[in-house]
Amino acid sequence: MSEPDQTPPLLDVQQLGKLYRVGGWLRPKHLRALHDASFTLGHGEILALVGESGSGKSTIARLCVRLEAPTSGRILLDGRDVLHEERGHATLAYRRRVQMIFQDPFGSLNPARTIGQHLERPLLLHDKAKTRADLSARVHALLDTVGLVPAPEVAAKYPQELSGGQRQRVAIARALAVEPDLILADEPVSMLDVSIRADVLNLMLDLKEKRGISFLYITHDLASARYVADRMMVMYAGHIVEAGPSDALLEKPLHPYTNLLLSAVPELEGSFARGLPARSGAPALVDPPPGCPFAARCPDVTDICRRETPRPVSLDEGRVVRCHLYPEPSRTRSE
Ligand code: ATP
Ligand code: MG
Secondary structure (H helix, E strand, O other): OOOOOOOOOOEEEEEEEEEEEEOOOOOOEEEEEEEEEEEEEOOOOEEEEEEOOOOOHHHHHHHHOOOOOOOEEEEEEOOEEHHHOOOOHHHHHHHHHEEEEOOOOOOOOOOOOOHHHHHHHHHHHOOOOOOHHHHHHHHHHHHHHOOOOOHHHHHOOOHHHOOHHHHHHHHHHHHHOOOOOEEEEEOOOOOOOHHHHHHHHHHHHHHHHHHOOEEEEEEOOHHHHHHHOOEEEEEEOOEEEEEEEHHHHHHOOOOHHHHHHHHOOOOOOOOOOOOOOOOOOOOOOEOOOOOOOOHHHOOOOOHHHHHOOOOOEEOHHHOEEOOOOOOOOOOOOOO
């Protein structure tokens, strides 16, 4: 007897918001880094998050890995509300399932520790090895997985003896040590040489295909997002303005901001070197004016855009857009 699939998505983010207090004690103000962000991420899926600097990409990652608490909203992992679980043991269990890789492979490794020691730590913390021999076998297996061979030689090295690309592989191996279901990769290739970016992206694809690991891949670079990601989300000024399958979104963008991004990047089959265009005049995040955050720059702006913040509208084929050009049907689930 077969029943309809009721499995919840791996990660289900619902109306997440983040305000930061800025401006000192005398005149405290709030910077709205994230506004009402909702999305899901499936098992074995790569979801890219693209947007210009300051749009809130890392904020989403920090909230999802629980380095910071959101001001509002919910985060569900396999359908369980993780923000209301007890801290301590539950946090350790969450960290085992959700790992993060940062942009800077130089800063994230300790120059006084060998590569082997970097990998032993999470294995011991999460009780993944019983004996000394077991521990070193696991370290070597991790290094093999990320293509750092011969593993015993690499394990004995210090971070400064490795290239940037090799260090980023160590960071990935460290994340893999706890056998996570989800890795939040915050610009993992942007500091690497263009020639080795594809290697690291291919490793992500391999881990997704062979181990079913999901990734949230944060980047400025649309070409690399299209290369690895099943789906993409576009952020502007703390808002997810558009989301959908990568090819469809790039071939037929819906939101005027996505259109602007694409017009500035004429050919996407590039070298993973292209970034988003520089812009003049940052959108206000402190006390933002009412309405759509893109209204001041939008070629299609109308009166309602300056009055009301558009809500997410779900369209066919898994596409979601937040723009008054796409009116809400009578009732739309926030996506
Ligand atoms: P980049 O591409 O430059 O990494 P980003 O999209 O990752 O940018 P975030 O780091 O998420 O951007 O920051 C979003 C906004 O929140 C920015 O305006 C940033 O200055 C602000 N912000 C982030 N962290 C804090 C903090 N701890 N206190 C105050 N403001 C913050
Ligand atoms: Mg960032």
